[in-house]
Amino acid sequence: DGGGPLPQEQLQALDQALEKVRSDIRGTLDHARQRKDNQEEAIFAAHLALLEDPALLDAARQSIAQGRAATHAWSDAIGEQCEILLQLGNALLAERTNDLRDLQQRVLRALLGEAWHYQLPAGAIVAAHELTPSDLLQLSEQGAVGLCMAAGGATSHVAILARGKGLPCLVALGSELVDVPQGQQVVLNADQGRLELTPDSARIEQVRQSHLLRQQRREQQQQQAQLPARTLDGQAIEVAANVASSQEAQGAHANGADGVGLLRTEFLFVDRHTAPDEQEQRQAYQAVLDAMGDKAVIIRTIDVGGDKQLDYLPLPVEANPVLGLRGIRLAQARPELLDQQLRALLQVSPLQRCRILLPMVSELDELLHIRERIDCLCAELGIGQRPELGVMIEVPAAALLAEQLAEYADFLSIGTNDLSQYTLAMDRDHAGLAARVDALHPALLRLIAQTCAGAARHGRWVGVCGALASDPLATPVLVGLGVSELSVSPPQVGEIKERVRQLDAAECQRLSHDLLNLSSASAVRHACHQHWPLS
Known part of the structure; x- marks a missing residue:
């Protein structure tokens, strides 16, 4: 024969890869449940559900039956699903293509027998076109201190997971981000949504000092907490x-x-x-x-x-x-x-x-x-x-x-x-x-x-x-x-x-009753910052 992939073997390879990824996700779910991390649990439960989606699995299996390799069949099946979501013109659904791409990569790695590997230096800020939820878990375990992405949305699962782990994360910074050379010192200011690409030594010192002060303050709060x-x-x-x-x-x-x-x-x-x-x-x-x-x-x-x-x-x-x-x-x-x-x-x-x-x-x-x-x-x-x-x-x-x-x-x-x-x-x-x-x-x-x-x-x-x-x-x-x-x-x-x-409780009482007459939550937040600034 023409030496093409045998459908039976390719189907078996795909099923084994899918089972491996499912089993890894179940491990993540157990870990999230033990930590009572409801958001992480919900996100990866959704990933598990996507891996059971008949439309996705049928498309991949049909493609294999027509003689394609499992890797190509799986990639194309996910690609088609992403295309459908993007054409619906709904920003939220478009963000969910990120979850599909996560599963695309994970199953491909399982098919090719590769592991997720990337060694980070200490204190690294990771920049990428787009990261997926499982990337985020790996990077967080490896001690990344911040994340920035050229694409992505504020309500994407990656952004939600980053918030839950207390990792500063900026999204949708634009394609120039990927051109920033590796090893460059940058300042990631998540509060203001800014990535400073050329901070001078005075600025870096200032950031270090404020970081140190924050740490000291946390220690002080702990000492007084009892x-x-x-x-x-x-x-x-x-x-x-x-x-x-x-x-x-x-x-x-x-x-x-x-x-x-x-x-x-x-x-x-x-x-x-x-x-x-x-x-x-x-x-x-x-x-x-x-x-x-x-x-x-x-x-x-x-x-x-x-x-x-x-x-x-x-x-x-x-x-x-x-x-x-x-x-x-x-x-x-x-x-x-x-x-x-x-x-x-x-x-x-x-x-x-x-x-x-x-x-x-x-x-x-x-x-x-x-x-x-x-x-x-x-x-x-x-x-x-x-x-x-x-x-x-x-x-x-x-x-x-x-x-x-x-x-x-x-x-x-x-x-x-x-x-x-x-x-x-x-x-x-x-x-x-x-x-x-x-x-x-x-x-x-x-x-x-x-x-x-x-x-x-x-x-x-x-x-x-x-x-x-x-x-x-x-x-x-x-x-x-x-x-x-x-x-x-x-x-x-x-x-x-x-x-x-x-x-001062009496002052709080006097000022807070006026807030009831404001027009919106953002007006209340603004007034709170004015009356009682967060030091």
């Missing part, structure tokens, strides 16, 4: 941490957290085929309490449904899952799940250090029903005193009813992530809108103000456990509106405590 946070005029603000496991709780305690402001219990329920039993749950909650020394731990009851589904809990397929059976609504559909969880929570010791938080409450009856249930379980278990019970304020209805809820709840905790997407009617995972889902929007601030005012009428405290609590620009606004607890990501405890100590 101390309480009080404003200049003596108001105590509790700075707690959001955690999702006892390991994270240990980290939070070491970072100086005043408690756990939100333990997400979903970590116990996901990635398994049966629900955890009462004993397993109790041990997990107890481990978090033990990790926090003598500090209080707020444990949120299971919040699945919406975008978080469980294998063993078949829920009806919903057209709009984020507006469907999730949070406390699920507990009403499957009361035995919540009962089991409440039983486990009521058996931790000491119980007075455990506070229970209910997600997605939208009316008073939901709170009263669960309160009654807890009272019954306490009686059953011979427990004299019910633990504190709080309500998540993440549905606008709950913020508007805060006063009624505060009469029967011991505290309120504002989840700004969901509250902002429900108030603004914008999905925070929508790449085209994500930048506008800003919890400093005046409408959100009004709901926060109303929540604090309603709680104060019954002498209850209000915390914030959404991402806004971790934003130092927002700290003075939240303190000014009446929030007394901020629950932040563990590494930020020291930074937010330092921010609190620089504020």
Whole structure:
């Protein structure tokens, strides 16, 4: 014969290469789950799904059947898919071609028996036409300190992963970038979106100094992190941490957290085929309490449904899952799940250090029903005193009813992530809108103000456990509106405590109420920079 590739062998080679890449991606997914890195997990889960796409696989296999080599068949099949996405004229879909090219390279490397290899010198800034998500993971492991790309978009998966890893990253710098000679000293200023190609020695020294100062400041924040946070005029603000496991709780305690402001219990329920039993749950909650020394731990009851589904809990397929059976609504559909969880929570010791938080409450009856249930379980278990019970304020209805809820709840905790997407009617995972889902929007601030005012009428405290609590620009606004607890990501405890100590609470109160009358989130951010500059 003409010595061309034998289709059977080529198909087998392609299948083996695909399986190798799938197995590598599964490893990345496991690692991301262990670190609770939801974004990384979602991005690589999408890659796994693309590798199962029948249109893609069929095109490659048909091409092999016609006598082409597996390498060419795979490259062409991906090329066609990219072409289709680019022709749709949608910027977001065009960015997804980057994910396809990632898979193109990975499968080709597996077919050719090559590994990803590129040795980086220490402190390297990497410039490329375009990097893919798997490039980014490799470069981050090799210690790259910054990335810049000639192409790419701000909402591409690479940019999202870089943000999650704290790597400064600039995109769409134009093709001249690729002509910058290797080994040249540059300054990457991600805050201002600039790459300085010819910095003189004075500029480099200036950058080194500011980098050094930042490091010293971080060390200082760490040293002060164990101390309480009080404003200049003596108001105590509790700075707690959001955690999702006892390991994270240990980290939070070491970072100086005043408690756990939100333990997400979903970590116990996901990635398994049966629900955890009462004993397993109790041990997990107890481990978090033990990790926090003598500090209080707020444990949120299971919040699945919406975008978080469980294998063993078949829920009806919903057209709009984020507006469907999730949070406390699920507990009403499957009361035995919540009962089991409440039983486990009521058996931790000491119980007075455990506070229970209910997600997605939208009316008073939901709170009263669960309160009654807890009272019954306490009686059953011979427990004299019910633990504190709080309500998540993440549905606008709950913020508007805060006063009624505060009469029967011991505290309120504002989840700004969901509250902002429900108030603004914008999905925070929508790449085209994500930048506008800003919890400093005046409408959100009004709901926060109303929540604090309603709680104060019954002498209850209000915390914030959404991402806004971790934003130092927002700290003075939240303190000014009446929030007394901020629950932040563990590494930020020291930074937010330092921010609190620089504020005058009375001044924050006076200035933050004026922000409610501004026109947009960007106007609020501008005013915050003016009133309370970030030093």
